[in-house]
Amino acid sequence: MLSGKETIVACSTPPGRGAIATVRLSGDKAISIIKKITNHSLKNQVSIIKFPLEKGLIEKCVLTIFKAPSSYTGEDVVEISTHGNPYIVEKVIEKCLSSGAKIAKPGEFTLRAFLNNKLSLDQSEAVIDIINANSKASLKAAQNSLEGGLKAKISTVQEKLRETRVLVETLIDFVDEDTNLYIEEVINKINEFKGFFVSFKHDMKTYSSISSDVKVVVVGPPNSGKSTLINAIIGKKVSIVNEKQGTTRDVVTSSCIIDGVRFVFSDTAGIRKTSDKIEEEGIKLSKKAIKSADIVIYLADKESDFNRLPIIKRKKNIFVLNKIDLCDKKAPAGGFAISAKTKKNLKLLKKTLSQSFLKLNQEELLSVNIRHLDLIKQAHKNLALISPSLVGSNLELVAENLRSCDELLGEIYDPISSDDLLGKIFNKFCIGK
């Protein structure tokens, strides 16, 4: 979907009626088109002009000019602010079209900003994230990425990577010399880098959870109080609670913001052996939900019940014993003993949920998406292929894997341009952005 050279036009404010609507033009002819329509000399950056909508109908609007390259797109941009009436907007756009502009595709203004090197690809993605952010943390993360934070973080990893690449490339040229000592150094450097990469990958996953919503799945045996707990956290009745086992059959999701981070909770069917076909389907969904969760809360009445639950070790798991209002229970290691009914210790559990993210410095939060995570995963795969024996036996292959790792990370902000990829990214935008 590479953008052409034409001057594009679209309304950049939401459709419907409002105080103000802004139509935006971008391209070489943006200024001359408005001059032609309004007969105005447009000498000032901001002016009030009379815009002829149709015969006998004029709209007084505010015109703002941003000259290339000091504009959002890097091209000449004119913004026309009118009263927020869809009829006026339609007529302004019609006039621009009949004077030589083309209607903008979704995301085309930002695509032009990218193509004109005003924004890197990760920064362009951060623009959508700013529009879509629905919590303080996700907004902060998107703003930091728009300011270039993600690229800076990736560049730090690439710098380390390149130090190792230089050493390997130099050694490849040392054909006849005793290289054992240097080989040892490369092995140490690669190990050091692998360790660094693991924590980098972990950080990026955490950032990704914040950028979207943090997914928390509550699983446990039937009747352990999963639905009661979620209702208590959300603060309203979103799931049916009943003393009958197997009350929840489907995955029920609901969301709330805790300390500026948005969490989406999934209530699931209690996990047990059952001959009931519908309940069995529900249990399958519970197990599937665990896989996509950022945090899993395992909720049970007694500690031995945890052994019967499907636990994925690499997840962030929180073990919680419920119903301490009925009898005293000792909190499981690193977990909590609570009463979902009386809300005892609920604050502690909520604090743990938000703290798992908020202990991250707000200034360092970054907006990370699946595309970034996938590239990081592929880069990690290339790195993992470099064993000490490979370093000893095939430095060319080591160099090749390091180069791929470097390139994959670079694709996060500077893709080896593919129309298809850009289409996928910019189509997610709304028209006018």
Ligand SMILES: Nc1nc2c(ncn2[C@@H]2O[C@H](COP(=O)(O)OP(=O)(O)OP(=O)(O)O)[C@@H](O)[C@H]2O)c(=O)[nH]1
């Ligand atoms: N005393 C006491 N009862 C509780 C507590 N939490 C839940 N219950 C009761 O336990 C029963 C089951 O609660 P639910 O929240 O429906 O349990 P569930 O885990 O969602 O059950 P399923 O959906 O069937 O898997 C209800 O009668 C609740 O009132 C608690 O902290 N203390």
Ligand SMILES: [Mg+2]
């Ligand atoms: Mg339930």
